[in-house]
Amino acid sequence: MKPFDYVAPTTLDEAVHALAGNPAARVLAGGTDLLAQMKGGRREAPLVVDVKRIPDLLSIRMEEGGLRLGAAVPCIRIATNADVRAQYPALAEVASLIGGTAIQGRASIGGNLCNAAPSADAVPLLIVLSAVARVAGPGGIREIAVEDFCVAPGKNALGEGEFLVDLFLPKPAAGFKAHYLRFIPRNEMDIAVVGVGVSATVTDGQITTARLALASVAPTPLFVREVTEALVGKAPSAEAIAGAAALAEAAAKPISDMRAPAEYRRHLCGVLSRRALTAVLQ
Amino acid sequence: MSTSSYNVIGTRPPRHDGADKVTGRAIYAADFQMNGLLHGAMVRSTHAHAILKRVDTTKAAAFPGVVAVVTADDFPQTPDRIVDLGEGETPVSHLRGNVLAKGKVLYQGHAIAAVAATSLQAAEQAAKLIEVEYEPLPCVLTAVEAMAAGAPLLHGGDTNVTAHVHHAMGDSEAAFAGAAIVIEREFTTATVHQGYIEPHAATVLWNNDGRVNVWCSTQGSFVVRDVVSCLLDLPVSAVRVTPTEIGGGFGGKIPVYLEPVAALLSKKSGRPVRLVMSRRDVFEGSGPTPGSMMRVKMGADADGKLIAAQAFLAYEAGAYAGGMVGAGAMCVFAAYDIANQTIDGYDVLVNKPSTAAYRAPGAPNAAFATESVVDEIARKLKMDPLELRLRNASREGTRRADGPKFRRVGCVEVIEAMQAHPHYSAPLGEPSHAEAKRGRGVAIGYWFNIGLPSSCVISVNADGTANLIEGSTDIGGTRTSIAMQAAEVMGIPVDRIHPAVVDTDTIGYTGVTGGSRTTYATGWAAHDAAQDVIRQMKLRAAKLWQAEAVEFADGVFQAGERQMTFAELAGKMSETGGPVVGQASVNPRGAGGSFAGVIADVEVDTGTGKTTILRFTAVQDAGRAIHPSYVEGQMQGGSVQGIGWALNEEYWMNPEGRMMNASLLDYRMPTILDVPMIDTQIVEVPNPAHPFGVRGVGEANIVSPPAGIANAIRDAIGVRLYHLPMNPPAVAAAMGGQK
Numbered sequence A: 001m002k003p004f005d006y007v008a009p010t011t012l013d014e015a016v017h018a019l020a021g022n023p024a025a026r027v028l029a030g031g032t033d034l035l036a037q038m039k040g041g042r043r044e045a046p047l048v049v050d051v052k053r054i055p056d057l058l059s060i061r062m063e064e065g066g067l068r069l070g071a072a073v074p075c076i077r078i079a080t081n082a083d084v085r086a087q088y089p090a091l092a093e094v095a096s097l098i099g100g101t102a103i104q105g106r107a108s109i110g111g112n113l114c115n116a117a118p119s120a121d122a123v124p125l126l127i128v129l130s131a132v133a134r135v136a137g138p139g140g141i142r143e144i145a146v147e148d149f150c151v152a153p154g155k156n157a158l159g160e161g162e163f164l165v166d167l168f169l170p171k172p173a174a175g176f177k178a179h180y181l182r183f184i185p186r187n188e189m190d191i192a193v194v195g196v197g198v199s200a201t202v203t204d205g206q207i208t209t210a211r212l213a214l215a216s217v218a219p220t221p222l223f224v225r226e227v228t229e230a231l232v233g234k235a236p237s238a239e240a241i242a243g244a245a246a247l248a249e250a251a252a253k254p255i256s257d258m259r260a261p262a263e264y265r266r267h268l269c270g271v272l273s274r275r276a277l278t279a280v281l282q
Numbered sequence B: 001m002s003t004s005s006y007n008v009i010g011t012r013p014p015r016h017d018g019a020d021k022v023t024g025r026a027i028y029a030a031d032f033q034m035n036g037l038l039h040g041a042m043v044r045s046t047h048a049h050a051i052l053k054r055v056d057t058t059k060a061a062a063f064p065g066v067v068a069v070v071t072a073d074d075f076p077q078t079p080d081r082i083v084d085l086g087e088g089e090t091p092v093s094h095l096r097g098n099v100l101a102k103g104k105v106l107y108q109g110h111a112i113a114a115v116a117a118t119s120l121q122a123a124e125q126a127a128k129l130i131e132v133e134y135e136p137l138p139c140v141l142t143a144v145e146a147m148a149a150g151a152p153l154l155h156g157g158d159t160n161v162t163a164h165v166h167h168a169m170g171d172s173e174a175a176f177a178g179a180a181i182v183i184e185r186e187f188t189t190a191t192v193h194q195g196y197i198e199p200h201a202a203t204v205l206w207n208n209d210g211r212v213n214v215w216c217s218t219q220g221s222f223v224v225r226d227v228v229s230c231l232l233d234l235p236v237s238a239v240r241v242t243p244t245e246i247g248g249g250f251g252g253k254i255p256v257y258l259e260p261v262a263a264l265l266s267k268k269s270g271r272p273v274r275l276v277m278s279r280r281d282v283f284e285g286s287g288p289t290p291g292s293m294m295r296v297k298m299g300a301d302a303d304g305k306l307i308a309a310q311a312f313l314a315y316e317a318g319a320y321a322g323g324m325v326g327a328g329a330m331c332v333f334a335a336y337d338i339a340n341q342t343i344d345g346y347d348v349l350v351n352k353p354s355t356a357a358y359r360a361p362g363a364p365n366a367a368f369a370t371e372s373v374v375d376e377i378a379r380k381l382k383m384d385p386l387e388l389r390l391r392n393a394s395r396e397g398t399r400r401a402d403g404p405k406f407r408r409v410g411c412v413e414v415i416e417a418m419q420a421h422p423h424y425s426a427p428l429g430e431p432s433h434a435e436a437k438r439g440r441g442v443a444i445g446y447w448f449n450i451g452l453p454s455s456c457v458i459s460v461n462a463d464g465t466a467n468l469i470e471g472s473t474d475i476g477g478t479r480t481s482i483a484m485q486a487a488e489v490m491g492i493p494v495d496r497i498h499p500a501v502v503d504t505d506t507i508g509y510t511g512v513t514g515g516s517r518t519t520y521a522t523g524w525a526a527h528d529a530a531q532d533v534i535r536q537m538k539l540r541a542a543k544l545w546q547a548e549a550v551e552f553a554d555g556v557f558q559a560g561e562r563q564m565t566f567a568e569l570a571g572k573m574s575e576t577g578g579p580v581v582g583q584a585s586v587n588p589r590g591a592g593g594s595f596a597g598v599i600a601d602v603e604v605d606t607g608t609g610k611t612t613i614l615r616f617t618a619v620q621d622a623g624r625a626i627h628p629s630y631v632e633g634q635m636q637g638g639s640v641q642g643i644g645w646a647l648n649e650e651y652w653m654n655p656e657g658r659m660m661n662a663s664l665l666d667y668r669m670p671t672i673l674d675v676p677m678i679d680t681q682i683v684e685v686p687n688p689a690h691p692f693g694v695r696g697v698g699e700a701n702i703v704s705p706p707a708g709i710a711n712a713i714r715d716a717i718g719v720r721l722y723h724l725p726m727n728p729p730a731v732a733a734a735m736g737g738q739k
């Protein structure tokens, strides 16, 4: 690893200032992606800006209409937070799925998103929870829908000098359920071969909302909008689920690599989508 | 089984090195510190096969902090000759060429040059400045491709086949013609790595007096001594090797990689130099065990008597000759008494790292093939698979196709123990979900147990304890299992013995810790050294008591009415003639092999193709279990490695010969969450050729797990897999093919 400079601003303004005019600077949250990349020689950063001293990035709070989740909150705090467990149980589950205990003490959901890996476990779930990212930068504050946040492997929609402040998750309606299902060949210490996030609201025996997003089958986490169209207005049934799973399988654009062949990933999209949808619609 | 006639053997005392290991004080090779230490970094090939046109070290040598740079040209260019330094016969040019490539690189990760600098960062940055110009050549990555006409040749000549072993007895063709059932199948297995947790590391100081001091992690300190002295053209006595604690080896720490390079860097710099491999270096630059292609044909009569067998085995040697096919050919049908056999094995060069031993090297591949075919025969004949094996099991007097007749072996007893084990008759239980299927499989396997020289010295202390020194590096608790054999003879508790693994100046020549030999052979040396101690102590007692004859039993010396414990007599050493030092060196030949078997229960998720091991029982003949916990540990370790080999592990190479999964994340060895508690059952059929009946137990336990799991998957899903690993995509594809 090459030597680098390090700053730890304590306000949003200081952070904007530190990043301004320094395009090669990197934001550091938990560092579980960034430091591993730097040690492995895959990423160089002359300046590291640690955002873990900025209160806005470290808070979890219920607001009017939803949950505001600071970008740098470590997974262990999310998984054990009472509001999250009560209202967003799938988020608590994904926070305890990422890494092991030691990693969860550091790794953040914001980092998981900003790292923009196609395999990031939290991102499909954030998409189906309709999360919105709030970012700060030289131009002030703006919002980006999570499904538009990742643009290429390792690349996000943040402009120069911008960083993620927090994520807003709308309050779930009655009858709303979400679930994330990941497949790995081992039982731990593996990167999603395929991940499927699903959510749906069933009101009076009818599906009123439905979202499905996939991990590891495209250059970015993939929001499969066709599934929403196919399911909304229908009654939950095995046929409806099979139809939606087939759409997910068709939408996937996987590649073959050392982690799995493309045909197999596509096959898994169908299997996992069916299982995840069954879990939320049953 | 009864070991009650012994006081120490068969008990489970704490290990002597335990406290240092659990408190983190044990010194492993990369922990070793020295004043003035320089840090080394290597340059490794980015091509699988290429001519080295130019290696320019000028910029690296000028980089701040760099003290020395070396390439293959820095080795003494002695004329080539064949040597056997503990790894079989090899030309010196191959040993030298694998350590630092000359003229040609033969695999990605092949070492080319090395830098020593005052900091690791400087060494790594300088290494990047070494300019290597390659002329790429087409590469060849599997034995089958490498045997094809027109394949790129690694070492010139007209073939990549470096050896063909052929064993035959009886007339297999004629016997097949008369068989009621004949099954012939083709199998392939991927290249896999031992996966020891500690990467290779070495520190070398070329001293001003011309002696070369080496501290390293190795399975054979004398092998390191002999290879270093050979490559540096020094007498063996000029090199002293001190083995550090070792974090696993499984055969992969017999070959020598870093030590000669660190020695060259130390010679140039005049300072001690340390080289440490990264995990990527370990995967790409140290020896894995071969991938293979095998065709096995077996015939049986209607009663399930195996009457004929043929095997064609093509194993990857890696970049240099001398792979593992020889042992594979000896083991392929070793578990069975089959009168008519033909076995052909081919050692084939490919552009992968030179293969190294890995726990029963060559045997798990072969057993995967044979045991799958035997399972299929049992199914066809509607016979219980263990009953079929029992009917054909090797026993005393059974001849193997490679010549030897078995002496007393425990194949029958292992199969009987499997049959009687509650696991074998337990219900499989209901699948955990609607898309899951369960199955059970069994398999057996054989591995040898070699002899080789071992030395041991025991010095008695006046307080009744004894110091035991030996030269076998301790990978699996052998310090204690060797000390226990001495303690048994000396009639004292094993905590009164302080065993130590010492450097090559301090103890007589001792062969590698490998071939399941250490508890057997070095234990034998300890037994003999302890007898030497007792013989001398009896003379001391006789002197003290003016007695004609002194008896010794259960730690007590006795002549008529007079008696003294070992400790009491030890306290009188100085009045009876001075220190008592016992010693022995042995070179035993009567090694007895070990049979082992597994019962595996699996659940296959038919949606994802993922296999979960539900229950796993390992049974093995230990001859005599000196320390049963260590025997069980070996059985569990071999089982877990076999499970990894069966389900996920493989070198995933791109067409250019780059290993794309050279990390512990993507190589996918099983973690603790991927295996159930491995149940063990030790069988004891004493080896008549060892004073305590010991058989080596380190290796036979990895032979049958891949086959047992393959048979269990077949039982679960009704489809057989012919390739390892049987990973989720492979299982899913196999089931898809059936639809």
Ligand SMILES: Cc1cc2nc3c(=O)[nH]c(=O)nc-3n(C[C@H](O)[C@H](O)[C@H](O)COP(=O)(O)OP(=O)(O)OC[C@H]3O[C@@H](n4cnc5c(N)ncnc54)[C@H](O)[C@@H]3O)c2cc1C
Pocket (backbone or CB within 6 Å): A026, A027, A028, A029, A030, A031, A032, A033, A034, A035, A036, A051, A071, A072, A097, A098, A099, A100, A103, A106, A107, A108, A109, A110, A111, A112, A113, A114, A115, A119, A120, A121, A122, A158, A162, A163, A164, A165, A190
């Ligand atoms: C052992 C281990 C196991 C793991 N297991 C999993 C797993 O199961 N599933 C999974 O998805 N991932 C896993 N990961 C990857 C990693 O832990 C997660 O992606 C984690 O969520 C990253 O969060 P972090 O806070 O550590 O991010 P960091 O490493 O701090 O940052 C990641 C990237 O995002 C950028 N960044 C971070 N915060 C901001 C911000 N506020 N604004 C702008 N840019 C920002 C950084 O510059 C960097 O490029 C694992 C990693 C390890 C080492």
